[in-house]
Amino acid sequence: MHAFLKNLLLFLVPLGIFFAPAFIVLFASGEFTPIASIGALSRDINRIVVGPAYSYFRNEYQLHEVSVRHPVIIALGSSRVGEFHSEFLKNPNSFYNASGSIGSLSGFTDFIKHLPQPPQIIIAGMDQYFFNPENAKNNTVKRSDPFLVHTRAYDPFFESFFRNGGWWKVYADYFSEKFTLADIFISSKNSAATVGLLARINGSGFTNDGSNYDNVIRYPFKISQGIDTLVASITDTNGDEYGNGISLDALAELHAFLASAKAKGITVIGFLPPISHKEYKALGQHPDAVYAYAFKNLAPTLVTVYKEYGFDFYDFSDISSCGSSDDEMAESKHGSGKMYLRLFIRMAENNTSLRPLVDLSVLKAKLANATSTYDVAGIAGK
Amino acid sequence: MLFDSLPFVIFFIAIFFLYFTVPHRWQKWLLLAASCYFYMAFIPQYILILFFLITIDYILGMNIERSSGRVRTLYLAVSIASNIGILFFFKYFNFFNQNIADIARLIHWNYSLESLAIILPIGLSFHIFQSLAYIIEVYKGRFAAERNYGTYALYVMFFPQLVAGPIERPSRLLPQLRITHEFNYDNAVSGLKTMLWGFFKKIVIANNLAILVDFVYAHLTTSNGSVVVLAIFAFAIVLYADFSGYSDIAIGSARMLGIELMQNFRQPYFSQSIAELWRRWHISLSSWFRDYVYSPLVWKWRNLGIWWTYCAVVITFILTGVWHGAGWNFVMMGLLFGLFICVGLWTKTFRKKMWSIAGIGTHNIIRILIGVGITFILTSFTWIFFRSHDLPQALLVLERVFTQWGSDAFSYLTCSNYCAVYAIGISRTTLAIAGISVMLLFAYEFFKEFNVTPPKIWYRRVVRWPLYYAFILWMLFAGYFAPMTFIYFQF
Numbered sequence: 001m002h003a004f005l006k007n008l009l010l011f012l013v014p015l016g017i018f019f020a021p022a023f024i025v026l027f028a029s030g031e032f033t034p035i036a037s038i039g040a041l042s043r044d045i046n047r048i049v050v051g052p053a054y055s056y057f058r059n060e061y062q063l064h065e066v067s068v069r070h071p072v073i074i075a076l077g078s079s080r081v082g083e084f085h086s087e088f089l090k091n092p093n094s095f096y097n098a099s100g101s102i103g104s105l106s107g108f109t110d111f112i113k114h115l116p117q118p119p120q121i122i123i124a125g126m127d128q129y130f131f132n133p134e135n136a137k138n139n140t141v142k143r144s145d146p147f148l149v150h151t152r153a154y155d156p157f158f159e160s161f162f163r164n165g166g167w168w169k170v171y172a173d174y175f176s177e178k179f180t181l182a183d184i185f186i187s188s189k190n191s192a193a194t195v196g197l198l199a200r201i202n203g204s205g206f207t208n209d210g211s212n213y214d215n216v217i218r219y220p221f222k223i224s225q226g227i228d229t230l231v232a233s234i235t236d237t238n239g240d241e242y243g244n245g246i247s248l249d250a251l252a253e254l255h256a257f258l259a260s261a262k263a264k265g266i267t268v269i270g271f272l273p274p275i276s277h278k279e280y281k282a283l284g285q286h287p288d289a290v291y292a293y294a295f296k297n298l299a300p301t302l303v304t305v306y307k308e309y310g311f312d313f314y315d316f317s318d319i320s321s322c323g324s325s326d327d328e329m330a331e332s333k334h335g336s337g338k339m340y341l342r343l344f345i346r347m348a349e350n351n352t353s354l355r356p357l358v359d360l361s362v363l364k365a366k367l368a369n370a371t372s373t374y375d376v377a378g379i380a381g382k
Numbered sequence: 383m384l385f386d387s388l389p390f391v392i393f394f395i396a397i398f399f400l401y402f403t404v405p406h407r408w409q410k411w412l413l414l415a416a417s418c419y420f421y422m423a424f425i426p427q428y429i430l431i432l433f434f435l436i437t438i439d440y441i442l443g444m445n446i447e448r449s450s451g452r453v454r455t456l457y458l459a460v461s462i463a464s465n466i467g468i469l470f471f472f473k474y475f476n477f478f479n480q481n482i483a484d485i486a487r488l489i490h491w492n493y494s495l496e497s498l499a500i501i502l503p504i505g506l507s508f509h510i511f512q513s514l515a516y517i518i519e520v521y522k523g524r525f526a527a528e529r530n531y532g533t534y535a536l537y538v539m540f541f542p543q544l545v546a547g548p549i550e551r552p553s554r555l556l557p558q559l560r561i562t563h564e565f566n567y568d569n570a571v572s573g574l575k576t577m578l579w580g581f582f583k584k585i586v587i588a589n590n591l592a593i594l595v596d597f598v599y600a601h602l603t604t605s606n607g608s609v610v611v612l613a614i615f616a617f618a619i620v621l622y623a624d625f626s627g628y629s630d631i632a633i634g635s636a637r638m639l640g641i642e643l644m645q646n647f648r649q650p651y652f653s654q655s656i657a658e659l660w661r662r663w664h665i666s667l668s669s670w671f672r673d674y675v676y677s678p679l680v681w682k683w684r685n686l687g688i689w690w691t692y693c694a695v696v697i698t699f700i701l702t703g704v705w706h707g708a709g710w711n712f713v714m715m716g717l718l719f720g721l722f723i724c725v726g727l728w729t730k731t732f733r734k735k736m737w738s739i740a741g742i743g744t745h746n747i748i749r750i751l752i753g754v755g756i757t758f759i760l761t762s763f764t765w766i767f768f769r770s771h772d773l774p775q776a777l778l779v780l781e782r783v784f785t786q787w788g789s790d791a792f793s794y795l796t797c798s799n800y801c802a803v804y805a806i807g808i809s810r811t812t813l814a815i816a817g818i819s820v821m822l823l824f825a826y827e828f829f830k831e832f833n834v835t836p837p838k839i840w841y842r843r844v845v846r847w848p849l850y851y852a853f854i855l856w857m858l859f860a861g862y863f864a865p866m867t868f869i870y871f872q873f
Contacts, residue, residue: 001402011850158864163863
């Protein structure tokens with residue numbers, strides 16, 4: 001037995017030496033924190049930033065938080081709804097931002113299906129690519145419920161260390177100088193409590209209310225991509241063809257979502273999220289004009305569909321329509337908190353369900369006193 | 383508690399060290415307690431069913447030994463009825479009930495017995511067959527009834543093979559459970575290596591390819607023929623890697639405790655005929671059916687001619703199919719395997735003659751490759767009935783094989799990664815990782831099949847250990863660490 005243990009130990013020592021630093025870095029940065037604990041932290045302390053580097057659990061996490069918190073109003077969609085913040089509301093606790101949990105239209109229906117108590121209002125981000133008929137994500141025949149995973153135990157250690165290769169990626173990132181050991185063990189660039197390596201090293205992630213925590217260093221926004229790259233980016237085709245017109249499958253899926261929401265007594269406020277004004281104009285002059293055609297016709301089509309269910313829909317594709325400009329873009333498809341405050345004010349001014357939950361004069365004052373082209377004082381830790 | 387989970391690893395390490403540190407007379411009781419805990423980690427109350435059967439068979443085993451004539455046969459019948467009755471209740475009742483209801487509907491008969499909302503106790507088919515092997519051996523007088531209740535209970539419940547075999551025979555396992563075990567260095571090392579190999583098969587190969595198979599089976603109506611064929615062959619690999627991986631972990635963990643379980647797989651996909659495949663695949667089950675169903679039938683019908691032998695083959699394989707699950711798809715699976723073997727037997731002389739005319743000997747590589755290839759294809763297509771939820775789905779799979787073989791049939795190999803994921807459920811990277819791992823698996827099996835001994839240098843630690851490290855890192859890099867149960871747990 002002793003010889004066996006000695007040899008086993010001898011064999012395991014190099015493995016231990018190899019894995020221990022990766023394990024310690026990930027453990028110290030909070031990558032192994034379970035979803036329920038993150039949720040509890042986000043509800044207990046003042047400010048927390050969650051930014052895991054080697055796992056993605058926004059689906060499970062956001063659904064978990066909405067299920068636990070029972071907010072009156074939620075923002076639901078891709079990362080492009082992430083800049084709606086709880087501070088936009090009179091009562092910040094009435095809001096939760098479930099951004100990053102939706103990757104296709106079917107996700108909206110699935111999300112509300114799993115909620116034990118639905119919210120009263122959903123601000124739904126209708127990304128343009130949801131309606132691209134050639135985007136494989138919109139293949140509603142092959143749809144699968146992304147939230148089913150919610151029913152199984154999510155193991156952050158296995159997910160980040162093994163399944164997503166954290167044990168080797170952490171070395172790759174360290175040696176490509178994405179972080180230093182001081183970032184992990186000595187000082188955090190973030191004044192808030194952090195969970196996850198990304199949150200620890202550059203302060204990026206989402207915060208207590210599920211919205212983006214913008215403490216990232218931003219670069220001045222500029223158009224650097226060609227028009228084809230732009231179209232590919234907007235349609236999210238990743239090299240595949242963009243379709244001619246609007247996906248009928250996607251529209252059917254949208255009808256299913258809106259009907260389901262109406263049946264549950266939820267008011268849906270839909271919007272097309274912004275892209276930069278310069279890119280919006282460039283898209284309209286696309287030489288093939290194929291997807292540009294669909295792009296221009298998307299908003300009127302969606303307004304009609306939403307109207308069928310008595311819901312409002314807003315086209316924010318062109319940011320100039322709400323008094324914003326490219327200066328307020330974080331990058332070509334993501335607006336800043338300041339820009340989203342403008343969108344929110346526009347919605348609150350027009351939507352009778354949303355208006356009572358908002359103090360418009362306060363919001364307008366905040367907008368007027370914005371600290372930069374991106375940030376608004378008192379919002380998301382600013 | 384799944385074998386490929388952290389709780390099992392911790393559980394096994396604890397049992398391993400306790401086993402060799404407690405006084406020898408406690409070893410058996412420690413294993414029994416560990417087995418109870420292991421079983422109760424699934425559905426605790428079902429352990430009562432297990433102990434009910436253990437007690438019945440323990441008592442009846444001794445009674446069978448003491449008695450003779452009709453009484454002896456009666457005890458056997460009671461034991462078989464208890465075991466099969468419980469198996470029927472949990473596994474087959476709903477199937478029979480549904481079929482009766484279907485027939486009743488056809489003949490306008492008012493039949494309304496509700497299906498039972500029950501969960502199949504884990505590993506029920508395995509430990510019932512192991513119990514039956516004991517009782518039949520005692521009845522035949524080939525094995526003395528076990529006097530010690532704890533030893534017999536451990537024979538049925540020994541945790542490494544409790545939920546998915548190998549289905550042991552009393553003459554092999556019981557004597558090992560009666561004695562105490564000293565720590566053996568070679569057994570411990572060999573067991574650990576076998577377990578590691580099992581984890582590799584399960585986590586790297588089975589788990590990765592299972593995503594592809596599950597995806598295609600969930601989207602049959604929109605998957606083209608090439609994708610469906612890919613899924614069919616992938617499932618053949620998944621099934622083998624999953625079940626033989628489980629068996630390796632079971633055999634390895636038992637060996638570490640000083641107990642040698644029977645080999646359950648012997649490079650089955652190197653078989654040159656279906657009959658040979660079943661001598662190499664799930665050996666503990668196929669030999670069970672051979673000894674307790676096929677051989678008695680053939681003996682009984684020995685004077686009735688070759689067609690009755692074929693009947694015995696078909697009946698045996700239909701029962702093997704039904705053992706796997708309650709459904710017409712499993713009946714069809716068994717029937718097909720039986721028919722393939724009968725056709726093989728029927729054409730054996732003719733084929734031999736043809737090969738002889740062609741001047742191709744038994745060891746000719748072309749003949750071997752053709753045999754292996756045809757056997758693998760037939761087996762993979764028969765597994766469709768195993769993987770499908772029911773017969774209509776299996777038929778749909780077969781139908782889809784012949785559709786949409788256009789110029790873009792293999793577009794998932796060249797289009798964007800999104801497109802690949804939406805065509806086959808996994809990225810091309812994952813497909814490549816699984817492919818490399820499958821090649822590694824079959825390379826190893828090739829060496830085993832042809833008894834290729836490693837060069838002398840292999841026995842040097844300085845050569846072996848870096849390769850072990852590389853293997854472990856590959857497992858961690860390529861493995862799919864998700865909670866995916868073993869396929870055979872459902873039986």
